[in-house]
Amino acid sequence: MKRxxxxxxxxxxxxxxxxxxxxxxxxxxxxxxxxQAQPLxxxxxxVNEDVILQxxxxxxxxxxxxQYASQPGQLPPMNVLQxxxxxxxxxxxxxxxxxxxxxxHVSDADVDQAVAQVAQQNKMSPDQLRAEVQRSGEDFGAFRxxxxxxxxxxxxxxxxxxxxxAVTDSEIDNLLASPSYKxxxxxxxxxxxxxxxxxxAAAIQAAATKAEQAINAIKGGMDxxxxxxxxxxxxxxxxxxDLGWRRMDEIxxxxxxxxxxxxxxDVSPALRGPTGFHIIKLIGQRAPSKQIVTEYHARQILLKPxxxxxxxxxxxxxxxxxxxxxxxxxxxxxxxxDNSKDDTTANLGGDMGWFAxxxxxxxIAQQLDQLKENQVSQPFQTGNGWDIVQLLGTRQSDLTxxxxxxxxxxxxxxxxxxxxxxxxxxxxxxxxxxxxxxxxLRDDTNTPAAS
Numbered sequence: 527m528k529r530x531x532x533x534x535x536x537x538x539x540x541x542x543x544x545x546x547x548x549x550x551x552x553x554x555x556x557x558x559x560x561x562q563a564q565p566l567x568x569x570x571x572x573v574n575e576d577v578i579l580q581x582x583x584x585x586x587x588x589x590x591x592x593q594y595a596s597q598p599g600q601l602p603p604m605n606v607l608q609x610x611x612x613x614x615x616x617x618x619x620x621x622x623x624x625x626x627x628x629x630x631h632v633s634d635a636d637v638d639q640a641v642a643q644v645a646q647q648n649k650m651s652p653d654q655l656r657a658e659v660q661r662s663g664e665d666f667g668a669f670r671x672x673x674x675x676x677x678x679x680x681x682x683x684x685x686x687x688x689x690x691x692a693v694t695d696s697e698i699d700n701l702l703a704s705p706s707y708k709x710x711x712x713x714x715x716x717x718x719x720x721x722x723x724x725x726x727a728a729a730i731q732a733a734a735t736k737a738e739q740a741i742n743a744i745k746g747g748m749d750x751x752x753x754x755x756x757x758x759x760x761x762x763x764x765x766x767x768d769l770g771w772r773r774m775d776e777i778x779x780x781x782x783x784x785x786x787x788x789x790x791x792d793v794s795p796a797l798r799g800p801t802g803f804h805i806i807k808l809i810g811q812r813a814p815s816k817q818i819v820t821e822y823h824a825r826q827i828l829l830k831p832x833x834x835x836x837x838x839x840x841x842x843x844x845x846x847x848x849x850x851x852x853x854x855x856x857x858x859x860x861x862x863x864d865n866s867k868d869d870t871t872a873n874l875g876g877d878m879g880w881f882a883x884x885x886x887x888x889x890i891a892q893q894l895d896q897l898k899e900n901q902v903s904q905p906f907q908t909g910n911g912w913d914i915v916q917l918l919g920t921r922q923s924d925l926t927x928x929x930x931x932x933x934x935x936x937x938x939x940x941x942x943x944x945x946x947x948x949x950x951x952x953x954x955x956x957x958x959x960x961x962x963x964x965x966x967l968r969d970d971t972n973t974p975a976a977s
Contacts (some may be wrong), residue, residue: 587774602756718760720802737796775937825876828868830911844905844912
């Protein structure tokens with residue numbers, strides 16, 4: 527089960543912020559292991575009008591322990607682990623509550639598709655995945671619920687950042703022209719010691735002391751990933767704080783200069799950021815490479831079904847035009863002007879210009895793979911109707927500069943989205959009623975008590 531959940535986010539390819547990740551086996555419906563007595567349950571936290579039960583916390587903690595069964599020494603003491611897990615459960619519960627308030631839901635079909643993607647990622651059929659989940663002692667309904675929760679939070683995230691994130695050409699120009707801009711990619715891990723919203727001097731000093739303890743532990747020989755598990759309160763702490771490979775332009779400017787001056791294996795001092803202290807380890811780095819791609823020049827005639835033309839008539843008309851071009855040598859451009867329903871290319875004689883193979887969709891890309899220069903395709907169906915394509919030529923183009931601009935746009939957008947959602951979560955939490963009922967599970971540096 528842990529293997530599937532470890533691949534859950536990559537399989538779904540979700541653009542979720544780290545804070546939105548769902549803990550495995552955190553469902554309140556997860557069944558106890560075979561032969562295990564059902565213990566008496568109790569509430570461990572109140573989150574607005576909802577509660578988190580001891581059984582939910584125990585299931586999530588147990589799953590983390592299973593993931594680190596071969597390296598138990600990397601886990602923090604049990605009380606710290608429970609605090610970290612409870613903190614994530616609270617944050618997930620808050621997001622699901624807000625999504626429900628806003629009417630953000632997913633259908634059974636959406637969840638079925640997610641199950642199929644997870645199964646494919648694990649080289650299984652959906653039925654085989656179900657059997658494997660059940661064989662591991664987990665409830666498949668709880669597994670589906672976890673997937674549904676991930677999808678709901680993804681949609682909440684999209685709704686939150688949609689109207690708040692815009693990137694202008696001048697921002698791209700400024701980034702690329704900045705002396706601090708560095709090309710290439712780096713593999714990072716981090717430890718985050720958060721400062722609660724509205725924290726006083728004592729809370730800030732407590733966070734600084736905890737960051738210093740983490741640094742001293744690393745200097746004393748503790749593995750960085752183990753230190754992240756023990757000290758970090760980021761949602762990826764239980765994954766060793768691994769951030770994966772990131773382009774240099776995706777790193778927050780406050781940390782970019784520090785990372786740029788590091789060598790592989792280096793660990794930074796505690797860096798003060800807007801939300802707390804961060805300790806960064808540079809695991810690896812790689813230089814950018816040229817982006818040489820094959821571009822295609824083609825033209826098309828698109829016939830769309832309408833109130834005046836049925837799909838069958840569109841197919842028949844496309845076949846007639848194909849016969850005129852191939853057998854009667856009719857002028858392709860004239861036929862496109864007279865018949866094509868593609869607003870972008872019709873007045874240009876169907877000319878699609880130069881483009882990357884997938885730019886016009888997979889159906890056209892598949893035809894391009896089969897055509898020789900100047901050859902005309904048989905009519906084929908796309909999502910828009912029936913299409914005829916003529917390949918006019920190919921060329922190799924260096925798109926390094928354009929790709930650099932595209933990546934810069936994406937990096938700026940991702941950075942803005944991450945900050946916007948992080949601010950949203952902080953506000954969400956600050957305005958929520960959260961009461962951790964078990965004193966031993968309270969940690970004032972990263973887990974709120976009564977609010």
